[in-house]
Amino acid sequence: MITVSHLSKTYHNADGSSLTVLKDINCEIQRGEVISIIGPSGTGKSTFLRALNLLDPPTGGSIIVDGEDILVNANANAIAKLRQKMGMVFQSFNLFEHMTVLENVMYAPVKIRKESKEQAREEALALLKKVGLVEKADVYPSSLSGGQKQRVAIARALAMHPEAILFDEPTSALDPTMVGEVLSVIRQLAKSGLTMLIVTHEMRFARDVSTRIFFMNEGIIYEDGTPEQIFDHPVHSATKAFVNRIQKLVFEIDSDDFDYLQIHTGINQFCLKYNLTQGEHAYALIKEVLFTHMLTIRPLTLRMTHAELSGVTAVDFMVENMDHSPLSDAARASLRPQVKDLIEEPTTRGFRVKLII
Numbered sequence: 001m002i003t004v005s006h007l008s009k010t011y012h013n014a015d016g017s018s019l020t021v022l023k024d025i026n027c028e029i030q031r032g033e034v035i036s037i038i039g040p041s042g043t044g045k046s047t048f049l050r051a052l053n054l055l056d057p058p059t060g061g062s063i064i065v066d067g068e069d070i071l072v073n074a075n076a077n078a079i080a081k082l083r084q085k086m087g088m089v090f091q092s093f094n095l096f097e098h099m100t101v102l103e104n105v106m107y108a109p110v111k112i113r114k115e116s117k118e119q120a121r122e123e124a125l126a127l128l129k130k131v132g133l134v135e136k137a138d139v140y141p142s143s144l145s146g147g148q149k150q151r152v153a154i155a156r157a158l159a160m161h162p163e164a165i166l167f168d169e170p171t172s173a174l175d176p177t178m179v180g181e182v183l184s185v186i187r188q189l190a191k192s193g194l195t196m197l198i199v200t201h202e203m204r205f206a207r208d209v210s211t212r213i214f215f216m217n218e219g220i221i222y223e224d225g226t227p228e229q230i231f232d233h234p235v236h237s238a239t240k241a242f243v244n245r246i247q248k249l250v251f252e253i254d255s256d257d258f259d260y261l262q263i264h265t266g267i268n269q270f271c272l273k274y275n276l277t278q279g280e281h282a283y284a285l286i287k288e289v290l291f292t293h294m295l296t297i298r299p300l301t302l303r304m305t306h307a308e309l310s311g312v313t314a315v316d317f318m319v320e321n322m323d324h325s326p327l328s329d330a331a332r333a334s335l336r337p338q339v340k341d342l343i344e345e346p347t348t349r350g351f352r353v354k355l356i357i
């Protein structure tokens, strides 16, 4: 369906400097594929999607869609036709604020596809039903939550009967509590056979929903494979490091007058960011360990970690220059029932107690 060859994009800045964002992108996308594009920020993922949609024309290479090179003769008419084929959903929704939800979804079908208002309305209502928002048809976007806005944006993209939809970090602007509702709509679309390219940081979602993963790094598709290949058996070390990355929150506890409110706030923010429900549990355990089981052990380093792909969350207590566990049998007996696993292990510089929660 889409063949991309030697695609490149160089931005020329006003001060005469230039930045090559896409170096040499090559890929083939078959109809019905669901491809997640992952990779560090600033590596050209958005630029690539925008190039496919001609929102930001590339500076070299070719993009063949259904046998036609879309970079040749890209006049206004051809661009409009292409965008009809390839819908796009942005991080920031981009709804028309002065139109109701229903009007947002009906607008392009009437204006561009020349559908009758009646037909467009009927279809729009069916699509709103599909994304679970038919009861919001007559309200304005300003009264919707972020998750609801993004579901309207998806309905609006679908209203054009696209052959493919490009999603650029569709959940990145959302409050963590709303990520799930948007991902579940995208999941449902993935099953329907629609071709989709999804730039996302949601590793577990990407793994579940995709037929293929592109790992983009340094302006190229660094590694391309099935979810199993990319997540379980990556070939390149950069891919491996990226998919296995662990988020960390670290506190140094030097004395007993440390700021435990700061720890509490830090843990809450960390949990909100990664959509974890264990915040209060983690904090209760930390308090118990710091004030009961390790009261005399100072300084120590407290660390909360979350591995995005495996979903493992842990709280570590690390002590330097100690060759045995600081936990007593009573401490162990108290902690064990409260955690998934309790690991006590020497490290190169001391000893670590790890609570998997």
Ligand code: ADP
Pocket: 011, 019, 021, 040, 041, 042, 043, 044, 045, 046, 047, 048
């Ligand atoms: P990603 O989506 O992977 O985070 P982007 O495609 O947004 O990366 O951006 C890649 C690089 O291109 C970044 O360094 C960004 O600053 C640069 N860039 C993006 N858009 C422009 C632009 N319009 N002009 C100049 N540089 C840009």
Ligand code: MG
Pocket: 045, 046, 047, 169
């Ligand atoms: Mg981006």
